[in-house]
Structures are given as structure tokens and as C-alpha cells.
Amino acid sequence: MISFDEALAHVRAVAQPLGKEVVAVSEAAGRVLAAPVIARISSPRSDVSAMDGYAVREADLAALPAQLGVVGESFAGSSWDGTVGSGQCARVFTGAPVPAGADRVVIQEDVRREDDVAIVERHPGNARHIRKQGGDFEQGDEVLPAGRLLDKRAIVAAAAADAAIVEVFTRPRVHILSTGDELAEPGTAAETPDAIPESVSLGVAALAAEWGAEVVGRTRLRDDLRAMEVAAAQAIVDADLVVVTGGASVGEKDFAKTMFEPAALDVIFAKVSIKPGKPVWLGRAGNALVMGLPGNPTSALVTGRLLLAPLLAGLAGQEVADALHWRSARLGSPLDACGARETFHRAQWIGDSVELLRFQDSGAQKALAEADVLIRQSAHSSALPLGSEVTILDF
Numbered sequence: 155m156i157s158f159d160e161a162l163a164h165v166r167a168v169a170q171p172l173g174k175e176v177v178a179v180s181e182a183a184g185r186v187l188a189a190p191v192i193a194r195i196s197s198p199r200s201d202v203s204a205m206d207g208y209a210v211r212e213a214d215l216a217a218l219p220a221q222l223g224v225v226g227e228s229f230a231g232s233s234w235d236g237t238v239g240s241g242q243c244a245r246v247f248t249g250a251p252v253p254a255g256a257d258r259v260v261i262q263e264d265v266r267r268e269d270d271v272a273i274v275e276r277h278p279g280n281a282r283h284i285r286k287q288g289g290d291f292e293q294g295d296e297v298l299p300a301g302r303l304l305d306k307r308a309i310v311a312a313a314a315a316d317a318a319i320v321e322v323f324t325r326p327r328v329h330i331l332s333t334g335d336e337l338a339e340p341g342t343a344a345e346t347p348d349a350i351p352e353s354v355s356l357g358v359a360a361l362a363a364e365w366g367a368e369v370v371g372r373t374r375l376r377d378d379l380r381a382m383e384v385a386a387a388q389a390i391v392d393a394d395l396v397v398v399t400g401g402a403s404v405g406e407k408d409f410a411k412t413m414f415e416p417a418a419l420d421v422i423f424a425k426v427s428i429k430p431g432k433p434v435w436l437g438r439a440g441n442a443l444v445m446g447l448p449g450n451p452t453s454a455l456v457t458g459r460l461l462l463a464p465l466l467a468g469l470a471g472q473e474v475a476d477a478l479h480w481r482s483a484r485l486g487s488p489l490d491a492c493g494a495r496e497t498f499h500r501a502q503w504i505g506d507s508v509e510l511l512r513f514q515d516s517g518a519q520k521a522l523a524e525a526d527v528l529i530r531q532s533a534h535s536s537a538l539p540l541g542s543e544v545t546i547l548d549f
């Protein structure tokens with residue numbers, strides 16, 4: 155059995171971007187840049203006011219009160235092209251270009267207006283309230299590098315660079331096959347003895363979308379090998395990555411790998427020394443990758459988080475490491491010594507420490523919803539008292 159780090163090395167080796175395409179910036183949120191975004195304009199485009207008020211000359215504030223003639227008005231979107239001379243000022247609003255001649259803005263709360271005269275009675279302080287031209291970025295600057303995920307913050311920067319289109323990596327197409335005679339569509343299990351709601355594929359689909367995939371299919375299969383082979387043959391044509399849930403272990407009807415044998419499944423790894431999720435596997439069939447997750451819901455979501463998320467990150471153009479930001483936290487409950495498998499405990503933030511959930515069963519579903527983080531504990535490591543520092547991953 156291989157270790158988690160060895161499994162991750164296999165994932166890294168196959169997690170290469172699939173292709174590139176050009177999309178409208180308005181459709182690009184959640185995608186990964188395949189080329190940098192270069193600014194077509196500077197931001198701000200010129201020196202602009204940071205406040206609503208009056209553009210004045212600092213020298214005119216040397217003797218107070220200052221009485222300044224209002225000679226123009228500059229708005230964001232329609233500037234005034236005049237010049238503020240000595241003893242003059244111009245009305246300006248937030249985001250409006252500061253007229254020539256002026257070197258500071260006095261906020262309107264510090265100005266008394268009498269007809270066409272603005273009166274400044276007390277010195278308004280040192281803040282000039284002017285955003286310098288190019289203070290954020292200059293025309294021609296690289297605003298975002300290739301490889302950057304266009305999250306809610308980066309998409310603002312891309313649009314601010316005046317990009318109508320961006321080059322992004324194609325999204326991996328994922329088909330999820332869930333296996334098991336006991337599985338029923340949620341909402342129909344109660345009527346049939348021994349049936350259970352098929353829950354796992356919904357979580358895997360949500361995880362896949364979160365990591366940049368396009369979920370092209372979600373199919374529930376009975377443990378009928380012939381029908382499973384047909385579904386497998388179709389899925390590897392329609393998708394870049396097929397995720398199979400369940401049937402990963404050694405049961406008589408565990409056909410998750412067998413169903414891909416007519417498609418010449420090449421197994422990259424099978425079984426990883428982790429708890430939960432030991433039966434997780436990865437292979438290739440035709441042009442598609444195939445990842446098998448254990449059927450136990452907590453095992454499926456933990457292995458999905460640990461191995462599927464990094465695989466998808468890489469296929470979608472990010473780094474595998476982007477999906478695994480390990481950090482440290484304090485234990486809010488003691489941890490027993492670890493067994494032979496590296497363990498990923500489900501835990502919850504309580505204040506500023508992480509507490510183990512009481513129910514650690516790999517079949518857990520309600521407790522799964524309560525797990526904020528995974529605590530990583532090395533195989534054979536000793537027990538840890540409350541307050542110890544541990545390595546965690548957002549779940």
C-alpha cells in the first residue's frame with residue numbers, strides 16, 4: 155500500500171491542463187488564466203479626487219479664511235478641462251479628474267458655499283484626497299499572471315484592466331458514476347426496504363464544481379457488470395475524468411474497477427495507507443482518467459478533498475498545491491495515538507481551536523456536515539494533549 159504523499163505524487167504527474175480557450179470576461183469567474191492579463195489603460199486613468207469637495211491650490215490655504223471663486227465642475231465620467239488659478243477652485247466629486255492647477259481636494263464638509271464662492275475657514279489637514287494616475291496599475295502592466303484563478307477578487311482586476319476577453323484553461327469534464335444496488339434517488343428511499351439515498355455523488359459534484367470542473371453527468375448504476383461496462387465505455391468518451399463511487403473494496407459486487415477492464419483500464423494506484431479512504435484508486439482508460447472513491451460517504455468526501463481536488467486543480471490549470479493549503483492550529487480536544495494508516499480526523503472550529511467530532515465513522519453523513527477541517531496525523535505518531543499544535547486542511 156502506498157502513502158498519501160506517494161499517491162499525491164501520482165496525482166501531480168497526471169494533473170496537467172487539458173487545453174485553452176478564449177471566453178468573455180463576464181463568463182470567466184471561476185476559470186484559471188492561461189495567459190496574463192495586460193492593462194489596456196492605467197488605473198486611475200488620471201489624477202482623480204478621492205472625495206466629494208473642492209479642488210484647490212494648497213498655496214491658497216496659507217491665509218485663512220480663504221475665499222475661492224468656483225470656476226468649474228468635474229464629475230466622474232465628464233471632466234472639466236479648465237485650469238484652477240490662484241484664488242480659484244473647482245467643484246469635484248469622488249472619482250472625477252482633478253483639474254489642472256489644483257493640488258489638493260478639500261472635502262465639502264470643510265467648505266462653506268456662498269453662491270459662486272467657496273470659503274475654507276480652518277485648515278483642513280494634510281490629506282490631499284487625490285488618487286494619483288496609475289497608482290494602482292499603469293497601462294501595459296501585467297495585472298494578473300497566467301495560472302491565476304479568476305476568483306471574485308481577480309475578476310475585478312481583469313475587468314479593471316479593460317479586458318473584454320481572457321484566455322483561460324478549459325474546464326475538465328467530469329462524469330460521476332455511483333454504484334450500488336441499495337442506492338435510490340433522494341426522496342424515494344423510504345418506500346423501499348434496504349434502500350438508502352444516493353448522497354455521495356451530490357457532494358462529489360459540488361466538490362468538482364468548486365475545483366473548476368464541468369460536471370457533464372451523474373449516473374446511478376446497479377451492481378450489474380454488463381450495464382456498468384456500457385456506462386463506463388460511454389463515460390470515458392464524454393468526460394476527461396470519470397469519478398466512480400463505491401465498489402472500491404473487496405466485496406463480491408465491488409465492480410468499480412472491473413467495469414473499466416474492457417476499456418483496458420491502466421491502474422496508476424489502488425489503496426492508499428490513509429484513514430478514512432484506504433480503497434481510493436486512480437487509473438486511466440481510453441483518453442480519460444478514472445478516480446475511484448470509496449462508497450462510505452465520509453471516506454468519499456475526505457478522499458475527494460485530499461486527492462480529487464488537487465487533481466482537478468491541476469487539470470483546470472492551477473497547481474496541485476493550490477488545493478492543499480496545510481496550516482497549523484491548536485487542538486481543542488486530545489488526540490489518541492495514530493495507527494498504521496495516516497489519519498485525517500474530522501474536526502470543528504470551536505473559538506480559535508479545532509475539536510475532534512465525536513462521531514468519526516467513515517459512514518458518517520450528519521457529522522460530515524459539521525466538519526470544518528481535517529486534522530492530519532502521521533501514521534504511528536503518539537497521542538497529543540489538548541492545546542498541541544496540529545496540521546489542518548480546510549475541508
Ligand SMILES: Nc1nc2c(c(=O)[nH]1)N[C@H]1C(S)=C(S)[C@@H](COP(=O)(O)OP(=O)(O)OC[C@H]3O[C@@H](n4cnc5c(N)ncnc54)[C@H](O)[C@@H]3O)O[C@H]1N2
Nearest residue numbers: 332351352353354355400401402403408432448449450453
Ligand atoms: N473485507 C474488507 N472489507 C472492507 C475493506 C477491506 O479492506 N476489507 N475496506 C473497508 C473500507 S476502509 C471502506 S472505505 C469500504 C469502501 O467500500 P466500497 O468502496 O466498496 O463501498 P461500498 O461497499 O459500495 O459502500 C460502502 C458504504 O457506503 C454506502 N454508499 C456507497 N455509495 C453510496 C452513495 N453513492 N451514497 C450514499 N451511500 C453510499 C454503502 O451503502 C455502504 O454502506 O469498504 C470497507 N470494507
Ligand code: MOO
Nearest residue numbers: 430431432453516
Ligand atoms: O477507508 Mo474506510 O474509509 O476506513 O472506512
